[in-house]
Amino acid sequence: MKLLLVVACALVDADNRVLIAQRPEGKQLAGLWEFPGGKIDPGERPEDALIRELAEELGITVKAPCLAPLTFASHAYEEFHLLMPLYVCRKWEGFVTPAEGQAVKWARARDLRKYDMPPADAPLIAPLIDLLG
Numbered sequence: 001m002k003l004l005l006v007v008a009c010a011l012v013d014a015d016n017r018v019l020i021a022q023r024p025e026g027k028q029l030a031g032l033w034e035f036p037g038g039k040i041d042p043g044e045r046p047e048d049a050l051i052r053e054l055a056e057e058l059g060i061t062v063k064a065p066c067l068a069p070l071t072f073a074s075h076a077y078e079e080f081h082l083l084m085p086l087y088v089c090r091k092w093e094g095f096v097t098p099a100e101g102q103a104v105k106w107a108r109a110r111d112l113r114k115y116d117m118p119p120a121d122a123p124l125i126a127p128l129i130d131l132l133g
C-alpha cells in the first residue's frame, strides 16, 4: 500500500466562507472542487508544503502560525491511501489569484455538499460546518 501525504487548507474569509478550487483538466479527479493544497515533498514539513502550495496555486502568502489544524481525511483510493490533514487559515497576504486558471469559489460550509468533491473530502465537511456554521 502506498501512503500519499497531501496537505490542504480551508481558507476562511471575513464572512466565514471557505475557498474551494476546481481541479484543472488533465489532472486526476479533474473538475472536482477541492481545498487548495498538494503533495508534501520528501523531507518537507507539512506546514511548509502548504505555504508553498498556497503561494504556487493562489499567489497568497501565509505564515505558519496562521495555520490551525482542524481535522484530517484518510481515504483508500485504488492506487494509494490518502492521508490529508486539513488546516484552517483566516489570515494571509495578497489577493487570491489562481495561477493555473482554476475556477475558485467562496462557499458556505453548509453548502459544500452541493459541490462535487473528491470522495476523501466528504468527512471534512461536518467539522467545517461545526466551526463556521
Ligand SMILES: Nc1nc2c([nH]c(=O)n2[C@H]2C[C@H](O)[C@@H](COP(=O)(O)OP(=O)(O)OP(=O)(O)O)O2)c(=O)[nH]1
Binding pocket: 006, 007, 008, 027, 028, 029, 033, 034, 035, 036, 037, 038, 039, 040, 082, 118, 119, 120, 121
Ligand atoms: N489539494 C487537494 N487534494 C485532494 C483533495 N482531496 C483529495 O482527494 N485530494 C487528492 C487528489 C490528489 O490525488 C492528491 C493531491 O495531489 P495534487 O496532484 O493536487 O498535488 P500537487 O498539487 O502536488 O500536484 P502535482 O505537483 O503532482 O501536479 O490529493 C483536496 O481537497 N485538496
